[in-house]
Amino acid sequence: MRTVPDMHTVALAVAGVQSLLEVAVAHDVFGLHRSDLADPWYDFVVCAPATVSIGGWFQVSTPHGLDRLVTADTVIVPWNHDVEQPPPAELVDAVRAAHEAGARVASICTGAFVLAAAGLLDGRRATTHWMHAERLARRHPRVQVDPDVLYIDHGDVLTSAGKAAGLDLCLHLVRNDHGSAVANALARRLVVPPHRSGGQAQFIPAPVPSGVDGGLGALLGWALERLDEPLTVTDLARQARMSERTLTRQFRSATGTTPLQWLLTQRVHRAQELLETTDHSVEQVAARTGLGTAATLRRHFHRTLGVAPDAYRRSFHGRSRPAA
Known part of the structure; x- marks a missing residue:
């Protein structure tokens, strides 16, 4: 497997049945010049059969055929429109070959059907748009389909739910490659929430804090x-001027999680930023994020991100640049 710092070449696999929006999402995240955020940024290529079009009307002009996927570090497979039919064999073979060559392969929405057909999801949890989850599970019984999350990351293979979750997944890849500060700066430019965890439910009615009814947005x-x-649930309920039971119910409806879990997640994210952008000791970072002690920070940081704070700092400290 290629190591994560080497994941610079991103190839978008287009076979003529994809959604234009998902193609645009991948291009906006990986294809635009953003060396002011991180240098080097990504080398982005579109790979498609000759004379293919998207949605039957948007013509794709690229010198790269699907065989180019095998040389990419990351392969993005967007929405596969006609899920009632098997995905194109040429696309399935090219995606499988890329993965065998060491590429990280990520699907958006029903692109998961392509990954499943290539055998990349056998024995693994995977997600797709909730409308098509049952069909994916029925067609590929060896795949553990989870229709209730935004995206799932196995390191070498990633799957995501609907179109908006595809953007979450792309930002997640940037966060893995360049750190939290760079991903957050990019999210601000795209005017989207800086982070929605993969485990967040697909059915959350209002995942973005702003505009949440009952003053919850202001509370966040x-x-x-x-x-x-x-901070405690009692503190939050007092600030929101509601009972703890009402707060917990509204909080779960708006964010998909509990108040204390949301606080813990935000504290870990703040710790990421401080480790990347300051020279504070781990003890100081723990104090500034409300995690108390270095031991507590290390425990929650490793549980959430799978890496120790010191190792995270070695990977990402100083790699981000201030963003307007």
């Missing part, structure tokens, strides 16, 4: 400014 902003304080 208030809490983010006080992550260094020992």
Whole structure:
């Protein structure tokens, strides 16, 4: 397998049945020149059979055929429109060959059907748009289909739900490659939430804090400014002027998680940023994020990200640049 720091060449696999929106999402994240955020950025290529079009009307002009996927570090497979039919064999073979050559392969929405046909999801959890999850499970019984999450990351193979979740997945890849500060800066440019975890439910009615009914959006902003304080559910309920039971119910409806789990996630994200952009010790980072001690920070950081804070800093410290 190629190592994550080497994941620079991103290839978009187009076979003529994809959604234009998902093609545009991948291009906006990986294909635009963003060396002011991280240098080098990605080398982005579109790979497609000759004279193919997207949606039957948008003509694809690229010198790269699907055989070019085998030399890519990351392969993005967007929506496969006609899920009632098997995906094109040429596409399936090219994606399988790329993975065998060491590429990281990620699907958006029903692109998971291509990965499943290539055998990349056998014995693994995977997701797709909830409307097509049952069909994916029925057609590929060896795949453990989870229709209730935004995306799933196995390192070498990733799957995501609908179109918006495809953007979440692309930002997740940037976060893995370049760190939290770079991914957050890019999210601000795209005017989207900086992070929605893969385990967040697909059915959340209002995942973005702003505009949440009942003043919950204001509460989240208030809490983010006080992550260094020992906030409790009682503190949040008092600030929101509602009972703890009502707060917990509205919180889960709006964010897909509990107040305390949301606080913990935000504290880990803040710790990522501080480790990347400051020279604070782990003890200082723990204090500034409300995690208390270095031992507590290390435990939650490793549980959430699978890496120790010191190792994370060695990988990402100083790699981001200030963004307007």
